[in-house]
Amino acid sequence: MTARKPRIGQSRATLSDVAAHVGVSAITISRALNKPDLVSEALRQRIDEAVRLLGYVPNRAARALASTKSNSIVVLVPSLSNAVFVDTLAAVHDKLYPAGYQMLIGDTRYSPEQEEKLLRTYLEYNPDGILLTGFDQTPAAQQLLAASNIPTVHMMELDEGGRPCVGFSQFDSGYALTSLLLAKGYRRIAFLAAQLDPRTLRRGDGYRAALQQAGLYDASRELTEPNPSSVGMGGGLLARLLAQAPDCDAVFCNNDDLAVGVLFEAQRRGIRVPQDLAIAGFNNLDMSAWSNPAITTVATPRYATGSEAADMLLALMAGRQPASLKVDLGFELLARDST
């Protein structure tokens, strides 16, 4: 048993304080807390009592330093104001929290540079695992990741190169929704997108491919806007579109909030939906199911993505080989009254 150190003031109780109080050595307290079955029942109870009495709270930094395990996971998402990522985060949390891991959440604001900066910062925490969104890391960030040797899983997109990933094909989803519109007889289909992140662009690629294949592609019907998408912006984009290509018979909006904005603006202009103009959105956000008419959209596996990605990461961290390093969760077309 180590001598009790004199403690000045009322700084927090430490392991040795508890140990001194109970009359055992510090390591025993540590064991009672972390590997309870290595300590006898009776002693464990006395320890629990002392812990409560002294208000002992373990010091995570000390634990991390001594054990070289931080029990924290870095999760980097492009935005916290987008329901897509929030839902994914919730799923990740639901898996990781019971496993004893803390999430360090970083918001990259859709910028690879910001992502690199966050990565640099969070690497100081010595995370046990990393969850990233997409594959568009800067070269420096990729180097950091490689050098750190920390298990990493990418979410929301699929990789052909063998990097661990969970998501769905953005290209296919854009292609499929456009094909649905073509099948319904629409011929002059516009594409409206805000927040030009890589996933948006790949959905646009799918849109373009479908139309080109049908011989119906017209670049003037493609309208984009770098700022984050919102209902208000949907209205603005429709106004721009009608000025530039007034003959469109359908719009593919890259996100449901844009679609709702387009619907509102169409109503203001007396454009009937879907008779004069069909509207399709993306992501199946809550509101698109309830508008009048309800908006056709693509349901994306947000919660499942977070859940599966966390599972894969847990496997990698435990040194287990996950069943698959590439999990394609697919997507679902929801044809509703707006098309």
Added chain:
Amino acid sequence: MTARKPRIGQSRATLSDVAAHVGVSAITISRALNKPDLVSEALRQRIDEAVRLLGYVPNRAARALASTKSNSIVVLVPSLSNAVFVDTLAAVHDKLYPAGYQMLIGDTRYSPEQEEKLLRTYLEYNPDGILLTGFDQTPAAQQLLAASNIPTVHMMELDEGGRPCVGFSQFDSGYALTSLLLAKGYRRIAFLAAQLDPRTLRRGDGYRAALQQAGLYDASRELTEPNPSSVGMGGGLLARLLAQAPDCDAVFCNNDDLAVGVLFEAQRRGIRVPQDLAIAGFNNLDMSAWSNPAITTVATPRYATGSEAADMLLALMAGRQPASLKVDLGFELLARDST
């Protein structure tokens, strides 16, 4: 100069690795990194180069342990899927990040018990400061906070008891919006609320007070629902309301998404807004400005709350006395076409 420790494998470079490489002592590297002006220009450059060469990343746990400062701030919000808190978080981040602090974000899911649990967990990180939402902590959580002696600021509500806080009066905002409806001539005003957190309830108190004062309160027009609010739920609540109190001439929705849902449902039922039914929302979310008609709402100071709260916390952490311990940021009524 301390001897270089033999390093096996390729575990991360440490301060002493850098020191050995440059040929100085570890503390000098530490100084070059943290207090650069204590180290000569020439040496600093050599150190920077070595840091880059070895890919040195400081170990946060070790730094926290040695300095007894974690440079991290715990921020607990009730939900990440509510734009209100996300905006607030963004503001907090914008202030804290430049000051060198990391945020540890916790999502309490509107539960004081969960909040207590998170607090317990995050206290292990030895945060330098804490930001909480509201004042409804469990007694145990309050005890934890008091014992920890960590500067804490409460957001979104105001306290009479002198605890540091930044927000606005939820009661007053509910009272003011109801008064606006009364002033416009509405007499049978309903109140629809989901997610019955304390702030919702206090807004409801304001609503009730205004109506009671006017002698127009009728409990059957108050309808609540414990689950999180959404557009879909707004429609459901309107349906319930019409069954129970079909003569309402206005609805005060506790959040804009409910209001939009009510509007959609009214449209489906052929109820004219505002002629047959006026609709008011809360929080000034993006969509409420663009619907047809645009929805009357209350603009709440979300970003400012985060910003001011972070400022206050920074002052408290630095041992400075903030200008005021109670910052009332007010709110703004936005009368639009739906009333």
Added chain:
DNA sequence: GAAATTCAGGTTAGCGCTAACATTGGGTGC
């Protein structure tokens, strides 16, 4: 009943960093 095993706890050392004090070797003042 002696050796082998298990159980419950202890000792020692060190994770990587920084606070606090110590040391050096020029200036500076007069």
Added chain:
DNA sequence: GCACCCAATGTTAGCGCTAACCTGAATTTC
């Protein structure tokens, strides 16, 4: 030219915890 000071770097110790090994007593094995 001597005391003094300051700037730049070093030494020592320790933050709070746990990994790895060690010890002694109780229990089991045949």
